[in-house]
Amino acid sequence: MENEFIYKVKDSFKKEYPNAVTLIDGVGVVLSENDFTEETTGTLSDPPKTRVFRAATQEDLKHLYEVDKHPEIEKISAQTAKKAK
Amino acid sequence: MPCVLTGVNSVVDCNNNFGGIVKSFACKFADITTVTLTAGEVTGFTMASTGLWKTYVYDLDGTANYNQPGAINNNRFSTEQTAFLKFKGFTKAYVDAANNAKDCCDVVFIHVLANGTRVIQGLEVQAATGAPARTANRSTRIIPSLNTDTTQNESRMEFSVTGNANSFSMTTTMTDSAITAL
Numbered sequence: 001m002e003n004e005f006i007y008k009v010k011d012s013f014k015k016e017y018p019n020a021v022t023l024i025d026g027v028g029v030v031l032s033e034n035d036f037t038e039e040t041t042g043t044l045s046d047p048p049k050t051r052v053f054r055a056a057t058q059e060d061l062k063h064l065y066e067v068d069k070h071p072e073i074e075k076i077s078a079q080t081a082k083k084a085k
Numbered sequence: 086m087p088c089v090l091t092g093v094n095s096v097v098d099c100n101n102n103f104g105g106i107v108k109s110f111a112c113k114f115a116d117i118t119t120v121t122l123t124a125g126e127v128t129g130f131t132m133a134s135t136g137l138w139k140t141y142v143y144d145l146d147g148t149a150n151y152n153q154p155g156a157i158n159n160n161r162f163s164t165e166q167t168a169f170l171k172f173k174g175f176t177k178a179y180v181d182a183a184n185n186a187k188d189c190c191d192v193v194f195i196h197v198l199a200n201g202t203r204v205i206q207g208l209e210v211q212a213a214t215g216a217p218a219r220t221a222n223r224s225t226r227i228i229p230s231l232n233t234d235t236t237q238n239e240s241r242m243e244f245s246v247t248g249n250a251n252s253f254s255m256t257t258t259m260t261d262s263a264i265t266a267l
Contacts, residue, residue, distance in 0.1 A: 013118070017118060017133045017134065019133075019134045019135060020118060020131055020132065020133060020134065021131070021132050021134065021135045021267050022119070022121075022129060022130070022131040022132070022267075023121075023128075023129040023130070023259075023263055023266065023267060026260070026262065026263045026266060027266055028135065028266040028267050030135070031131070036135065038135045038136055040136060044178070051135070051136075053135055068121045068123075068128075068129070068214055069213065069214045070119060070121070070131070070214060071119060071214065071215050071216070072118070072119060072131070
């Protein structure tokens with residue numbers, strides 16, 4: 001447990017942008033714990049739409065942190081995360 | 086950026102290389118929280134929320150373009166970046182779109198070139214993944230025009246998108262579906 005890490009969205013960012021969305025393998029993924037449903041009202045040329053964005057998984061956050069070097073993702077020990085809850 | 090000269094040879098074949106732009110996507114600068122770079126190219130954005138990129142499909146009549154002439158004043162380099170987009174017609178929807186667009190202080194466009202390259206107007210070049218940097222010398226904004234013209238011609242809405250930057254637009258690998266997935 002001591003050497004286990006988790007990846008998380010920084011609290012300050014999550015507070016400012018609760019529905020922030022980013023790309024993972026060409027798919028829009030929200031940086032929050034829960035899926036997000038976007039409802040778009042229809043216009044004369046477009047019908048109404050509903051899109052569901054899945055919540056980022058640990059694997060997604062790891063990719064953002066390790067590969068993309070995303071500044072709003074942090075890597076913390078599982079123990080610290082547990083204490084913070 | 087350091088001084089580096091890179092050799093260029095454009096005489097590899099005599100195929101046409103079509104100019105102009107064929108489609109654009111736009112959002113407000115403030116809607117982008119992070120720009121993701123891979124090997125100097127933009128490979129993604131983190132947006133403040135979903136559905137913020139809007140698609141602009143304009144007349145495919147050979148008038149749409151995006152130009153970045155370089156200029157130097159004493160030893161100070163800059164580039165005036167201008168895109169021209171034309172939408173035939175004149176409707177209430179156009180009036181609303183024009184009135185709303187003129188009030189945006191700072192916008193970012195992804196232009197799809199006729200040759201397939203995609204460039205981003207409204208951001209300065211950045212070295213690594215991080216917060217976006219707006220065009221340094223003058224923010225990028227839309228100057229809309231609504232013209233009826235005469236019966237011999239067509240009524241139309243025109244967008245002139247202008248800004249002044251210290252660097253030429255970055256390219257992006259993002260496809261249409263990737264942009265609209267955000």
